[in-house]
Amino acid sequence: MGSGRRSVGRLCILGYHACVTYQVLARSWRPQRFADLIGQDAVVKTLQNALTGGTLGHAYLFSGLRGVGKTTVARLLAKAVNCAEGPTAEPCDACVACREIAAGSSLDVVELDGASNRGIDDVRELRELLRYRPSRDRYRVIIIDEVHMLTREAFNALLKSLEEPPPYILFIFATTEQHKVPATILSRCQQLEFRPVSTRLITAHLAAIAEQESFGLTPEAATAVARAAEGSVRDALSLIDQLRAFSGDRIDGPAVAEVLGMPRAEQVARLLELLAGGEAADALSLLREELAAGHDAVVLYHEVGHALRRMLHLRLDPELEPELANDNRERLTELAGKLDNTALVRMLGLWVEQEPLVRDGANRELGLEVACLRLARWPVVRDLEATLTGQPPSPAAGGGGGGRRRTTSGSAAAGDSRADSPHPEGSAGRLLSEALWEDRPRIASAVDSAEVVCDDGVVRLVLPADRTGLADYARTPEAMSVLNGTVERVIPDCNGVVIEVEGESGDGNGPLPLSQATEDEGVRLVQRVLGGEVVAVRPDRREAER
Ligand SMILES: [Zn+2]
Structure with a gap:
């Protein structure tokens, strides 16, 4: 897993202080209606069609990253089938059934955690539970989270209930590791895959929450948090909790950078400038400084990649980077001005190729160093390509470095000879x-x-x-x-x-x-x-x- 993830874990310790004084955002902002859920449109549409079309299955398996809404949707589905106005595509969230399910006190909705209810005895009890009709509502809904953690015996017992399910039972299983769920279970479930939520959606969600809860969150900070959450809404909200505990109700880019251990934007831009100019030695010494300052190699790697991407965006259409803070915008625009689109696309491609080296390597810092060295060599590679293809090279940043090289490359050296072309006019x-x-x-x-x-x-x-x-x-x-x-x-x-x-x-x-x-x-x-x-x-x- 990436270090963004690890940072989130590390900072949870900080977060507990926040939990004492107020309800964590992930709980207070848990969607109570399908309409409030973000980033899972396909899943919601499938379920709502089944609810309105009367084609609801008796067992569902929700798979996907943690924190993307699996358990939330399970509860929403429980509400939708048991709502006084249901079965309905959108529960009323006001009737007794809806309110009890939201509060976790409904007798007809049983929620189990696969990790702590692993044994056969638990499953026997579960099967007992299945014999009886719901006490009040239409369905007895059995939600098993992290279902892949169940033992083989537990799965076998469960299988019997799945093969001949009573009509009043609705199973909803959730898992982050679908490949660990036995095929016999999978084949008896309708499977719905939850996607990681896009950075754009999470960013907008955080901005809306900040406005509602009246705390300050700059667009740059919102994007940085959303990116660090890597598709998990819950992680993003926990991070905001931690940031509020850390810096009060005024969350900006530098605060996020400090809490997440991210390098400062100007250092990233400087590093890129050196790399683009082929100045490997200076780039490495700056890199060492950043690593020595405690910045994580993987975070640094991603920041350089994001800066490259932003430079390309700024060249194509500055509107593509609306949340960029002004000083950082100026810096990256200036640097992007020294390169062209082809150069940026090539550099970005080169950089992306290095990811396994940094992310999966035994020594991430060494991996990052190699990645930087490879990027720093790109002006030379470009000149070589130009010589081999006869195309003029695209410009390099960093003034001197690129310029010196260009004068030695074939096409540019030939550049002056045309004026004194030896051939007579018209020949x-x-x-x-x-x-x-x-x-x-x-x-x-x-x-x-x-x-x-x-x-x-x-x-x-x-x-x-x-x-x-x-x-x-x-x-x-x-x-x-x-x-x-x-x-x-x-x-x-x-x-x-x-x-x-x-x-x-x-x-x-x-x-x-x-x-x-x-x-x-x-x-x-x-x-x-x-x-x-x-x-x-x-x-x-x-x-x-x-
Ligand atoms: Zn209701």
Whole structure:
């Protein structure tokens, strides 16, 4: 489980102080009507259809995370079938049956906890209970929470009741671990799966409660609490209880950050700036400071991911981040301005891939460090990709770092040569170069480096002997296809391209001298990313096969 979860557990100790003086929110805000329940629309709709259509089953199994509303819905269903106005899709919450069920005092609604009623004796008693008709209401409702905890004997005894259920019995089982419930039980139940509640819904719920209960809760704090609750409404409400005990009736972002052990937003932004600029050493030292300050590695990991996501949102549409506090908004907007959408999507993708390393690894801090190192290498990887594909790289943040790299990458280095393109105005070389420049600068650069001759319907690019790297690149199937297409488009009477290297005619397909290979900028970049040294040069396998 994530550390957000662990933080919640740890802070429960604090929460007890709050419980003494007032009823905890999870209890006072337990929904008493289906309409008040959040995040389980599919489940509610299924049950309400069954209630109004007279197709209610005799046994239900509710599965899903804790704190998402399983027991609450079980009680609501008990009310719906036993309400004086029922069976109804929405219990009145006013009749004796409804009020007794809400208070837990109804004789016809039996609630058991699978964890503490595990034995066969309990099940025997239960079966006794099933023999009798309900004392007053329509149904005798048996709710068993954490049903997967029952023993095998208990399950077997239960099975008999499930096979031939009296018509006045309604079983409702709830479990967080459906896979531990025997198949024989599962097959006799209608199964409903409760989803984790979305952060957006929990955030709105918390804001509504804060307004009703008249305590201060900033939008940023509400979102942070909702996120930490990881889909559990109950966890979110317990956290609010703890925060009120901690900081009174004024809950804001920094208070949540402190209680949850979350890093400060500006530190997260700074870390991202360093990572985006490829400044690994500084990023690691900042990371160590944050970890030394007691921030949990998993929480830090998630905060960096959320900040990346927010930066992408801010670029796409600032309205996507309505609850962001102003100072944090400015910081992230500025940082996002230094990158582009493609870069952010790539970085976010890279970061998400590292999650198992941080979450499941034996050493989470080490995992986070590796994740950071991988993200910090992304500008280099991007430059390598740019060199291999001939596309100009997208910008990197962090000013100096990215800029320095760009000037060494192939496409940018070629960037200055176009102004002094060697080909005369209107010549085949110039036409090709201009047509390719915008989208494929590296191929254009090959054209500019070559002597261009139109010969018998074919354009021959003859590159000097010291540009074999560029020639090899131009000969790749992908570059050749671009070149052929461009020639057909812009040079009349020609429909093909041949790449040649000076002095390489006839049997000249031999390997390049080692000294030239190590000078090639593409080779140098590959070496910088992957390490190693050039020990031999072999002809392209594809050429060798020709
Ligand atoms: Zn009622």
